[in-house]
Amino acid sequence: MAEAPTVASTVRDMRRAGAASEPVPAAVVQVWAQTLLTQLYGTQKPVRYECKPRHSTEPWRPAEMGEVTHYRRRKLELRALYLHPPAGKHKDHRWPAGSNGQGKCLDCGETEWLAGPDCRPFAPIRDHRSDTPFSLTWLIEPLEKLQYLTKHMNPLDRAKWRTETTYLIDRIKDHAKGSQP
Template identity: 70%
Template sequence: MRRAGAAGEPVPAEVAAAWAKVFMEQLYGMQKPVRYECRRRGSNDPWEEAEPGDVTHPRRRGLVIRALYLHPPVAKQQHRWPPGSNGQGHCLDCDEAQWLAAPECRPHAPIRDHRSAMPFRITWVIEPLEKLHYLAKHLNPFDRDKWRKEATYLIDRIRDHEKGSQP
């Protein structure tokens, strides 16, 4: 490549394509891009994450697409397709579309329930809310109704929240 470029000789397109293919295979292997980014053609706007339609039809939408990779490639895992998908299904592990999937499967990390990471138990707030409910009897009728409704609502939401975060 250097000799052809230094000599100023024209290089046929198929030779340049073969060089690019070898270069990409040597650099990245058979790994799938981590994500695609796009921006308007001729624009200096920041890169945004591309939608699947942006990746499949960039010229029609006037976009420039770039693929971001990780290197070195990780160990390969095979995709598991639903029976009878005929090229139209999604992987059961990584949810990748069959027509767009890379040779190896990369399942997503399990989603962590952040409610369990609170520095205190939310149920500790129930007792003060019940006291507020009780002490509202010393307020005027309008405020009493307002504070009792709000305290009851919060107590119910906290109990629902605790039910949802139980394993």
């Protein structure tokens, strides 16, 4: 009994056929394509679908459900993107109860009809501004300058800005006193 062809044996056969520079029958090419698709992608669902208008140079964009099911009618090009889950790190999706195929995964937010083989929640976005040191007391000097420059304003604005800056300076000083050990 012959073993099923592998990706390595298929690529080897393709290289030999290319080196021979002879025409390859369509049935053989079909077997090669089928082998590569089943061996590389298996029975997994596409991770996502992307579409763009047919015969256009627009970039690919994520496809919605109606665009996937009726892409010919809407004159779209459609492509399915596959991704093998890493070995040993497979995580199943968690669907809400009673979603009937229309729900979103509770962890990664993928829709049920479009979800790939495993759940990959997004990492929380890190705010890099917190990496830089910052002290509220650094604002006292600019606020004092602003308070000084109010002498060039009309009386109504001057009173407003002096009140605001005085209030902020006092709050910052109170906070600095309370946060020191």
